[in-house]
Amino acid sequence: MKKEIDIYECSSWCHQSPLLLHYHHKRWCKPIYDDNELFANLILEIFSSGLSWEIVLKKEKYFRRYLDNLNPNKCAFYLEKDIERFMKLKGLIHHRTKLCALIVNAQKFLAIQKEFGSFYHYIYSFTNGNIIDHKRRSLQEIPAKDQLSLKISNDLKRRGFKFIGPIIIYSYLQAIGLINDHLINCQYR
Helix, strand or coil, X not given: CCCCCCCCHHXXXXXXXXXXXXXXXXXXXXXXXXXXXXXXXXXXXXXXCCCCHHHHHHHHHHHHHHCHXXXXXXXXXXXXXXXXXXXXXXXXXXXXXXXHHHHHHHHHHHHHHHHHCCHHHHHHHCCCCCCEEXXXXXXXXXXXXXXXXXXXXXXXXXXXXXXXXXXXXHHHHHHCCCEECCCXXXXXX
16 A cells, blocks of 8 residues: 655645745745856855754855845855855855865856856756756655766866765755656756
């Protein structure tokens, strides 16, 4: 006899707070086509490393306010003095290595835009323009990483990106909607 999927199982991780619930319902696994938002989401995923996603969501408004809305065209030109200033700003995550990675990654992001015409074209080239919908039936089926995230993280590292790995990239692919890991019975698919 097959187990019926609990309606709340599909989003049990997001029921921990209203902020996570809103993120799950409105943003998670929803396709993003705008390059500036693709960059912003990459940076937020990098800053989430070692922290809870809820903390990053709480601080997102400060990242956007103090870091030029996480626009790669502006972040690419930050200097050491800017990092020193960011380290003192209330509301940001004060992690020097991640702030340095922000600058390098913005520069590399712009290089990819130049090469591919947009970061969107680059990131979707790994799936031939397709969104991957796993149609998973349980949370246990959702991996922390997969072959695609490993391939993309290796390519980004080869291009000089910092603070990138297959787990961050898998989460990023979910965040930008390239991977849809909403469970098959989730009403927010």
